[in-house]
Amino acid sequence: MFYKTKGDKIICQLCSHYCQLKEGQTGICGVNANEDGNLTCKVYGYPSALHVDPIEKKPLYHFLPHTNTLSFGTVGCNFKCPFCQNWQISQTDKFSKENYISPKEMVRLALHHHCPSISYTYNEPTIFFPYIKDIAIEAKKVGLKNIMVSNGFMSKELCEEIPNYIDAINIDIKSFDKSYYKKSLKGDLDVVLANAKTLKQKGLHVEITTLMIPSIDEAQVEAIAKFISSELGTDTPWHLSAYHPDFKMLDGEKTPLETLKKAYNIAKKYGIQNVYLGNVI
Ligand code: SF4
Numbered sequence: 001m002f003y004k005t006k007g008d009k010i011i012c013q014l015c016s017h018y019c020q021l022k023e024g025q026t027g028i029c030g031v032n033a034n035e036d037g038n039l040t041c042k043v044y045g046y047p048s049a050l051h052v053d054p055i056e057k058k059p060l061y062h063f064l065p066h067t068n069t070l071s072f073g074t075v076g077c078n079f080k081c082p083f084c085q086n087w088q089i090s091q092t093d094k095f096s097k098e099n100y101i102s103p104k105e106m107v108r109l110a111l112h113h114h115c116p117s118i119s120y121t122y123n124e125p126t127i128f129f130p131y132i133k134d135i136a137i138e139a140k141k142v143g144l145k146n147i148m149v150s151n152g153f154m155s156k157e158l159c160e161e162i163p164n165y166i167d168a169i170n171i172d173i174k175s176f177d178k179s180y181y182k183k184s185l186k187g188d189l190d191v192v193l194a195n196a197k198t199l200k201q202k203g204l205h206v207e208i209t210t211l212m213i214p215s216i217d218e219a220q221v222e223a224i225a226k227f228i229s230s231e232l233g234t235d236t237p238w239h240l241s242a243y244h245p246d247f248k249m250l251d252g253e254k255t256p257l258e259t260l261k262k263a264y265n266i267a268k269k270y271g272i273q274n275v276y277l278g279n280v281i
Contacts, residue, residue: 002130002158003039010034013157015078015126016191028186029127030093031076041130043074045100048089049122052113058149059239059278063168063205064117069147070110073122074131079151080186081174082248083213090123091247103134110144117167121149129158136165152192159195168205170239171196175216176223193227200232208232209239209278212255212263221263222270229270238267241278255279 003010009020012032019027021034031043050072055064058071077090084090101109110118118139120132125148136146145167152171154162162169173192175181181189200206208228210216228236240263242255260277267275 001039005037010037010039012039013155014039014129015124015158016153016155016188017078018155026093027078029076029078029124031074031127039130041128042093043076043095043128044131045102046074046095046097047072047101048075048095049073050101050109052115053119055117055119055147058119058121058147058170059209059241059276060147060168060170060205060207061239061276062207062237062274063147064145067117068113068115069117069119070106070113070115071119071121072106073120073125074128075123076127077124077151078127078153078187079124080184082184083211083243083245084247085211085244086122087247103131103138106135107138107142107144110139111142115144117145117147119147119149121147124151124153126150126154126158129154133165140165151187152195153187154195156195159198162199163202163204166204168207169199170207170209171199172209172211173224173227174211174213176220176227177215180215193231197231200236206232207237207239209241210263211241211243212259213243213249214252214255216263218262218266221266225267225270225272228267229272234271234273236272237274237276238272239276239278240264240267242280244279 012019026033053071055069075095148169178189181187244254
């Protein structure tokens with residue numbers, strides 16, 4: 001159960017928005033609702049995108065390397081990033097109910113495609129965790145690993161529960177500016193950092209990604225590098241991905257290679273052992 005009741009409302013405990021929902025109301029993510037006094041995850045069973053991807057595309061470089069992973073996402077998100085590169089599915093609540101895929105069927109698909117893992121990705125998996133949990137239970141029975149690619153804004157309660165089901169996670173640290181996280185992304189930097197730390201301490205395989213949006217200056221790169229190195233450990237891989245204009249942020253240029261190289265050197269200065277440049281053409 002991922003909610004508790006408060007008077008005539010329920011409080012969703014999937015993510016740190018803790019939406020308080022009256023009967024019939026849907027939360028910020030657009031997909032979890034109070035229906036008959038229970039929390040209903042409307043996208044349960046309805047992937048909006050489903051592919052077999054190389055695991056390196058998640059990106060995860062130090063977990064089951066050179067394997068494929070059955071990857072899917074649904075619709076909706078608990079963040080509102082103006083630069084979202086998957087906004088067509090993350091910033092909508094519309095989806096087709098034509099093809100229901102049960103947890104057992106999802107596992108069967110992974111086995112059929114010879115994937116040793118299933119990845120919950122493309123949009124924020126926290127918001128469809130009830131579906132993930134049921135798939136992960138079935139996946140574990142046949143030895144498959146479970147992977148989340150997340151913005152790290154899950155609730156404290158869910159963060160405690162994730163290690164029971166998930167083996168590896170890639171968490172985005174999108175900025176080191178608290179007010180930018182709040183105002184522009186509608187998230188909370190402190191929550192993301194605390195969750196990353198908790199999951200690493202609990203033994204999950206953790207890798208970090210930073211999309212190098214134009215507002216990330218060298219001071220921010222330095223601050224993120226310092227956090228990874230001192231709080232997560234220098235063995236935590238860091239992916240620095242080139243940004244390209246998308247969604248509502250259509251100005252600015254694609255991250256120059258020079259900027260990525262400078263960020264790489266800062267990461268190395270802080271002793272981070274494995275640093276990767278992504279989306280470089
Ligand atoms: S998942 Fe987050 S945004 Fe969605 S209803 Fe629950 S608390 Fe609100």
